Amino acid sequence: METLRLDPGFDRYEELLALILKSFASMDGRIDPPSSAHALTVESLRQKSRDEVGFVVADGADLLGCVFLKPEPDCLYIGKLAIDPGHQGKGLGRQLLTAAEETARSLGLPALRLQTRIELTENHATFAAWGFVETGRSAHPGFTRPTSIEMRKMLR
Numbered sequence: 001m002e003t004l005r006l007d008p009g010f011d012r013y014e015e016l017l018a019l020i021l022k023s024f025a026s027m028d029g030r031i032d033p034p035s036s037a038h039a040l041t042v043e044s045l046r047q048k049s050r051d052e053v054g055f056v057v058a059d060g061a062d063l064l065g066c067v068f069l070k071p072e073p074d075c076l077y078i079g080k081l082a083i084d085p086g087h088q089g090k091g092l093g094r095q096l097l098t099a100a101e102e103t104a105r106s107l108g109l110p111a112l113r114l115q116t117r118i119e120l121t122e123n124h125a126t127f128a129a130w131g132f133v134e135t136g137r138s139a140h141p142g143f144t145r146p147t148s149i150e151m152r153k154m155l156r
Contacts, residue, residue: 001064001092003099006054012063013042013049016056019063020045023082031117033140033147037080052079055099057092067096069103075111075152076104097130104155112153118146127151 017040024037040048048054048068057065064087070077078100083092100112114132116123124134132153137146 001057001059001095003095004056004058005099006049006056010049010054010056013045015063016066017042017045019066019084020080020082023065023084026085027117027120031119031147033143035117037082040080048080053103055096057083057095065092065096067100069100071107071109072113074109075113076100076107076109078112078114081114093126094130101155110155112155113150114152115148115150118149124149124151 020037020040024035027035051070053069053071055067055069056063063084065081065083067081068079070079078097081093081096083096097112104110104112112132113135114127115138116127118137128151130153132151134149135152136150138148138150139145140147
């Protein structure tokens with residue numbers, strides 16, 4: 001399985017959108033508010049790939065995972081980390097995290113940052129096992145309770 005950086009020649013946005021929606025489908029009915037993945041379109045993914053650094057994991061012609069990375073002043077933000085449900089638990093998330101770490105280092109950024117929903121305790125455990133620590137909680141607009149957990153991983 002190969003990790004590929006999205007470049008201007010990438011033209012499989014319909015498949016990429018389907019991968020993200022399939023990966024995030026297990027959150028439906030579990031998180032409130034619903035995932036922002038539902039607002040993605042083929043065109044917004046195209047724009048995201050121009051504005052951010054994107055990677056996919058491919059096995060031949062099959063897209064199995066993706067991540068989008070956004071440089072911030074003191075870290076690299078990890079967004080839309082998605083793994084095909086049939087391939088979860090096989091190291092693809094770690095493979096994408098390695099690409100994120102390499103990207104952060106190449107940009108001179110000392111840390112990775114992500115947000116995960118409060119309800120997704122299995123994600124908290126996975127990210128903690130990957131070296132992330134909770135650094136804060138926040139609420140989406142209109143909510144009086146925390147809805148997201150921020151986590152960071154310092155790079156050596």
